[in-house]
Amino acid sequence: MTTAPTAEPVVLLQEVSRQFRRKQALDSVTLTIPAGVVYGLVGENGAGKTTLLRHILGSLRAQSGTVRVFGMDPVAEPVSTLSRIGYLSEDRDMPGWMRVRELMRYTQAFYPDWDEAYAESLREQFLLDPESKIKTLSRGERAKCGLLVALAYRPPLLLLDEPSSGLDPSARRDILEAIVRTVADEGRTVLFSSHLLEEVERVADIVAMMHRGKLVFEDHLDTIKARHGRLLVAREQEDPPPELPGQLWASGRGRAWTVICERPLDALQEAAAAQGLTVLEADVPALEDIFLARVSPGTRKAPVS
Amino acid sequence: MKLHINPKDGTPLYRQVIEQVKYLVAAGRLRPGDEMPTVRGLAQELLINPNTVARAYRELEQAGVVCTRQGSGTYISDKGTPLSQEECRRILGVRADALLSDAHHLAFSLEEVLELVRARYQALESQHKEKKP
Numbered sequence: 255m256t257t258a259p260t261a262e263p264v265v266l267l268q269e270v271s272r273q274f275r276r277k278q279a280l281d282s283v284t285l286t287i288p289a290g291v292v293y294g295l296v297g298e299n300g301a302g303k304t305t306l307l308r309h310i311l312g313s314l315r316a317q318s319g320t321v322r323v324f325g326m327d328p329v330a331e332p333v334s335t336l337s338r339i340g341y342l343s344e345d346r347d348m349p350g351w352m353r354v355r356e357l358m359r360y361t362q363a364f365y366p367d368w369d370e371a372y373a374e375s376l377r378e379q380f381l382l383d384p385e386s387k388i389k390t391l392s393r394g395e396r397a398k399c400g401l402l403v404a405l406a407y408r409p410p411l412l413l414l415d416e417p418s419s420g421l422d423p424s425a426r427r428d429i430l431e432a433i434v435r436t437v438a439d440e441g442r443t444v445l446f447s448s449h450l451l452e453e454v455e456r457v458a459d460i461v462a463m464m465h466r467g468k469l470v471f472e473d474h475l476d477t478i479k480a481r482h483g484r485l486l487v488a489r490e491q492e493d494p495p496p497e498l499p500g501q502l503w504a505s506g507r508g509r510a511w512t513v514i515c516e517r518p519l520d521a522l523q524e525a526a527a528a529q530g531l532t533v534l535e536a537d538v539p540a541l542e543d544i545f546l547a548r549v550s551p552g553t554r555k556a557p558v559s
Numbered sequence: 560m561k562l563h564i565n566p567k568d569g570t571p572l573y574r575q576v577i578e579q580v581k582y583l584v585a586a587g588r589l590r591p592g593d594e595m596p597t598v599r600g601l602a603q604e605l606l607i608n609p610n611t612v613a614r615a616y617r618e619l620e621q622a623g624v625v626c627t628r629q630g631s632g633t634y635i636s637d638k639g640t641p642l643s644q645e646e647c648r649r650i651l652g653v654r655a656d657a658l659l660s661d662a663h664h665l666a667f668s669l670e671e672v673l674e675l676v677r678a679r680y681q682a683l684e685s686q687h688k689e690k691k692p
Contacts, residue, residue, distance in 0.1 A: 292608050430606045438599040438609040457608045476571050484569070535660055538569030545653040 262325055264289050264411055264443045265310055272305060272320035279305040281317070281467040289410075290441035292433060294458030294475075296451060296545060301464040304344060307415050310445070311341060323411070339364060340404035346396045354382050354399060358406070359498035365407035366494030372519055373406035378452035380428060393426030398423040401432055414438050418453055426453070432459050434497070451542040463545060468495040479538050483519035486512050487526055488536035495553050499525050507555045514539050514547040560597065564605050572607055578614035578650070583622060583634060585647060591637035593618060595625060 255471055265287040265518070268497065272280040279302050287293045295303050299474065307544070308314040309321050312328030312335055321328060328335040362368040377384065380398040382391075391399060397417065418426045434457060436442050440517050454461060455475065462472040487496055492508045497553060498518035515522050526533050539547070562579045564572060583589040595601075598616060602609035616633060619625045626636045662672045 291610070427606065432601060434602050434606060435599075438602055452566045455570070456564070456606055459608055459610055459657060476573075479569065480572060531681040534663060540569065542567070 262289075262479075263313070263322075264288055265325060266322040267306075267309070268320040270309060270316045270321060272309070272314065274319050278467045280309070282432050283464075283467075283469050284539050285462055285469060287443060287445060289443050290435035290461040292437050292444045292446070292457050294461045295447040295460060295464065296443065296449065296454055296541075297447075298449070298549060302467040303464055304415055306464070307445070307447065308412055310413065311339065311391040312336070323545070324473065336389065337367075337407075338410050340407070340409035340412045342397070342400045342414045342417055344419070345399045348388050348396070348400060348403075349355060350387065352388050354386050354388070354391075354405075355384035357399065357403060358384075361406070367407040369406055372408070373402060376405060377400045379447065388454055394421050397421055397425055398428055401429060403435045404486060405432060405436070408442070409441075410442050412444045412446075414444065415443070416447055416449070418448060418450050427449075430457060446530035447555060451545055455541045461541065463548065467548060475541070477543065480540055480543070481516055482514065483517055483522040484512065484535075484537055484543065485522060485526055485531075485533055485538040486510065487531040489531060495527070496529065496531060498522060498529070502551045504553040505556055510534070516544060538558050560593075560640075562601075562605060566607075573615040573618070576605075577618055580615070580619055581622075581646065582650060584624060585650075587685065589635050591635050593635045594635040595635070597632065600654075622649045630633060 260463050263286045266286070267283055267285045267286055269282045270280055271278070271282050281302075283302075283306060285391065295306065297303050305314065309316055310323055312321075312323075315329045323335045324338055326335050352360065358373055358377070362373070364368070365490045380395075380402060382395060382399055382402070386395075388396065388399065401414075401417070404414075412433070414429070426554070430453060431550050432469050436444050446454075460472065461475050461478055463470045472552065473481075475517070478528050485498070487510070489496065489509045489511070495504045495506065495511055496513060498513055498515050499522070501513055501516045502516055505512050517525070519538055522535055560583065562576060564575055566572065566636065568575065570578075580589065580595075595616070596604065598609050598612045602612045605612075616627075620627060620633075623636055625633050627633050658672065658678075662669075667675075
């Protein structure tokens with residue numbers, strides 16, 4: 255349970271690019287996931303998150319660049335890499351005709367490290383009936399079932415693709431608990447993609463943001479937050495909107511404007527004061543606000559309320 | 560020990576944990592010798608990263624608020640209240656800033672705010688007296 259980088263990163267991507275027909279799904283993505291961290295991957299739908307995860311799983315081959323998982327090429331050595339990865343796919347593709355009990359036994363056959371007692375305790379914790387058919391399960395139950403078979407062999411790397419999307423709060427809590435427990439146990443590593451930024455903010459050590467196939471930023475969550483500031487400022491006269499250093503986004507009308515800038519908060523307040531702006535509020539923006547400011551930057555006039 | 564974590568708050572989560580533990584100590588709700596939850600236990604309860612809890616505990620220990628006894632857990636330090644006058648002023652200062660910001664938006668003058676605070680204080684005082692005659 256440490257964030258200090260160890261000798262070998264769990265996942266290493268170097269300048270990985272991938273094109274689907276005309277669409278650049280991954281555009282020279284370079285990233286490093288050290289052991290023992292929770293790594294949150296955020297971005298809009300279609301930003302390239304799932305494509306990136308599929309390269310790590312080895313189900314897609316990089317058109318250019320290098321992918322290493324535990325130091326191995328997942329396409330060349332699928333068995334040794336996949337045996338160390340627990341994966342919950344976004345569409346939770348599991349055979350609908352199987353019963354929960356059968357799916358557990360079936361999955362067990364592929365993984366020598368399957369822990370029967372642990373699998374059973376997860377099944378009880380998730381309140382899954384062993385005799386239920388997968389196709390009769392609710393959304394939340396399907397997610398829990400998928401999570402069970404991804405966790406039961408205690409993989410050193412857990413990959414979760416939008417684990418919470420469309421789930422009720424109780425199922426979301428189970429997913430978050432599984433993430434927390436996974437890193438608390440023996441310093442295993444979690445990589446999860448999500449558009450619920452509040453959840454990412456809760457559990458991630460490192461956050462990477464993707465936009466149109468590119469990695470916009472990748473850093474420790476605390477560092478990302480310390481680098482951004484949000485001000486509510488008032489001007490002497492109406493319009494034009496303020497222009498502050500590192501400004502990503504501004505919204506307001508008349509004399510009052512909210513701005514989000516890539517500047518530490520104290521530097522930002524000084525800059526605002528130097529421009530003669532009155533600072534009404536100053537805080538570090540939530541990850542969600544930073545994300546929105548990055549995805550749709552610019553200046554907008556708020557409608558008359 | 561009941562902590563409330565708000566991921567949407569701009570304050571980093573480890574700082575939220577530190578400040579709330581300090582606050583609980585200052586308010587006397589955590590006393591010297593009280594045992595703290597384990598890192599893993601608190602992480603699971605709050606649903607936050609165990610690394611975040613570990614960092615908060617480390618800084619609380621450096622600040623002298625808690626101490627770790629080898630192999631037996633983390634306890635509130637018995638050096639007495641570690642919350643300096645300065646820290647108390649800072650905690651109240653944050654609340655005061657929020658109040659003043661609201662007052663500004665609602666076009667209250669400083670005098671009007673002070674008058675309101677005094678009135679609320681008196682109202683609470685008299686309520687208090689009624690409860691325990």
